[in-house]
Amino acid sequence: MTDAAPHPYHQAIIDAYAAAGRPYFHQVTPPEARAMLRAGLAAAPAPVGLPVMAAVVDETIAGPNGPIGIRRYVPEGAVLGTCVYFHAGGWVIGDLDLADATCRRIAGAAQGEIISVDYRLAPEHPFPQPLDDAFAALQWAARERPGPLLVMGESAGGNLAAACAIRARAAGGPALAGQCLAYPVTDHDFGTGSYRDVGDKNWLLSTADMRWFWDNYCPPGTDRTDPLVSPLHVENPAGLPAALIVNGELDPLCDEGVAYAARIRNGGVLVVTRRDPGMVHGYLSAAGAIPLVAEALAEVAAWIKERLQIAAAA
Numbered sequence: 001m002t003d004a005a006p007h008p009y010h011q012a013i014i015d016a017y018a019a020a021g022r023p024y025f026h027q028v029t030p031p032e033a034r035a036m037l038r039a040g041l042a043a044a045p046a047p048v049g050l051p052v053m054a055a056v057v058d059e060t061i062a063g064p065n066g067p068i069g070i071r072r073y074v075p076e077g078a079v080l081g082t083c084v085y086f087h088a089g090g091w092v093i094g095d096l097d098l099a100d101a102t103c104r105r106i107a108g109a110a111q112g113e114i115i116s117v118d119y120r121l122a123p124e125h126p127f128p129q130p131l132d133d134a135f136a137a138l139q140w141a142a143r144e145r146p147g148p149l150l151v152m153g154e155s156a157g158g159n160l161a162a163a164c165a166i167r168a169r170a171a172g173g174p175a176l177a178g179q180c181l182a183y184p185v186t187d188h189d190f191g192t193g194s195y196r197d198v199g200d201k202n203w204l205l206s207t208a209d210m211r212w213f214w215d216n217y218c219p220p221g222t223d224r225t226d227p228l229v230s231p232l233h234v235e236n237p238a239g240l241p242a243a244l245i246v247n248g249e250l251d252p253l254c255d256e257g258v259a260y261a262a263r264i265r266n267g268g269v270l271v272v273t274r275r276d277p278g279m280v281h282g283y284l285s286a287a288g289a290i291p292l293v294a295e296a297l298a299e300v301a302a303w304i305k306e307r308l309q310i311a312a313a314a
Contacts, residue, residue, distance in 0.1 A: 006203055006250055007278045009289050014203060024202060025090070026212035030123060034093045047101035048288045051108025052076060058096070063136040065129050069118035070137060071096045073107040081147035081177065081308035083107075084138050084164075085116045086157030088282055090185075090213030091130050092122050099154065102284055102297070106152075109301030112308055115141050119160065123216040127229055130217070134160040135167055142174035148311030150178040150241070150304060154284060155253070156213065158184025162231040162260070169239050176241040177311035180300055182284055183246065183253050184260065187232040188214055188224040192255035199252040205281035207252060232260050237267025244272045244303045246296060248279030274299060 006014065025033045055074040060067045085103055087094045096118050107114040119133035142149055153161035158181040165179045190199070190207055199207030218224055227234040234240075243264060247257040254275070265271040276283065276296055283290075287297040 004250060004278055006280050007283075007286075007290060007292075009286055010204065010280050010283070024206060024209055025093070026206070026208045030092050030121070030216060034121075037089070037093045037098070038095075041097060050101055050104045050288075053104060053107065056104075061137065061140045064132050065120060065125065068120075068133050068137055069096065070140075071100075071103070071116045071118070073103050073114040073116070075107045075111055075113070078111060079113050079147070080111045080305060080312060082113045082115060082141050082145040082149050083110065083180070083304055083308075084134075084141050084149070084151050085114050086119065086134055086151075086153035086160040087116065088153075088155035088157050089121070090209070091127075091156045091159075091217040092213055094121075094157075099285070102154075102287070105287055105297055106301045106304065109298060110304040110308070112304055113145060115145070123219070126219050127217055127222055131160055131163050131167070131228060135164050138164050138168065138174055148177040148308045149174055150176055150180065150307055150311075152180035152182070152300075152304070153184065154182040155282065156185050156217075158182055158257075159186065159231065162186065163228045165240050166227050166231060166234055178242045178244070178304070178307035179240070180244045180304060181246070181257065181260070182300070183248055183251050183281055184231075184257055185210075185253060186256045186260040187230045188218075189256065192252075192259075194254040194256075195252045198250050201250075203250055203280040205252055210252060232256060232263055234263070234267075237264040237269050240264055240267070240269050242270040242272075242307060244274070244300065246274045246284070246300065247276070248281060248283050249275060249277045250279060251281040251283075253281060272303060 103114045117137040119130045151161045245261045247254045
């Protein structure tokens with residue numbers, strides 16, 4: 001059992017939610033949860049220190065389930081390649097605005113175009129529809145954008161990124177220069193050490209929340225051991241792209257992120273990991289407020305830049 005406490009920045013948010021009587025995600029309906037998240041974003045201070053983009057363009061592309069919204073972040077100067085990004089939100093909530101600042105920061109520092117994907121959300125669109133949208137966006141980027149390609153996601157978006165890498169390997173493409181997974185969902189096991197340690201503390205994500213997210217994404221009859229649902233169950237990791245896996249010490253998902261890093265590393269995949277002390281789930285969004293998070297995001301961007309450079313030189 002950890003005796004660590006959240007960073008004061010996050011503790012202030014936790015305390016403010018408690019004082020306001022803000023319900024937890026699992027206590028409301030999916031539409032209410034989405035509205036609650038949007039209200040929280042609207043009330044948050046404007047992000048600071050964002051790099052200037054050459055262009056930020058909202059587009060719509062075709063997908064197997066209908067049109068898919070994307071947002072392209074094009075940095076100033078030379079562009080080394082493309083990173084397709086999937087936002088967090090338990091497959092149920094979130095949109096392109098959720099990680100707008102994060103995408104801008106990464107695009108500027110990595111010298112890569114970021115394509116953020118507004119994939120369909122459960123329960124209206126359960127598995128495999130969000131993954132189908134994610135993979136369709138990846139295929140579109142491979143056709144339409146020049147240079148090397150990699151994939152990134154946070155939380156449930158990290159799950160989709162890992163699943164896209166597995167699916168791309170099985171399909172013979174698109175070729176990926178890397179996969180960057182930030183506190184990814186990799187398994188449906190709620191009994192890990194990190195779930196036991198912090199899952200009941202409601203530090204911006206709880207075990208009850210995650211059960212609710214899973215039940216919305218994977219209704220009865222869904223095989224949660226399918227590696228495209230739970231990437232930790234991938235039978236043979238050989239041939240998957242190099243990975244950077246970032247986890248927060250006080251996140252219920254920490255242990256499954258660590259386990260996935262070990263799983264694919266043991267299969268011969270080049271893996272870099274980072275585990276940040278005092279950090280709760282979703283912490284990369286605090287890069288403008290917490291120096292440690294700024295450092296973590298800088299490592300993410302540097303890794304993406306390096307993978308794009310290596311792929312371009314190959």
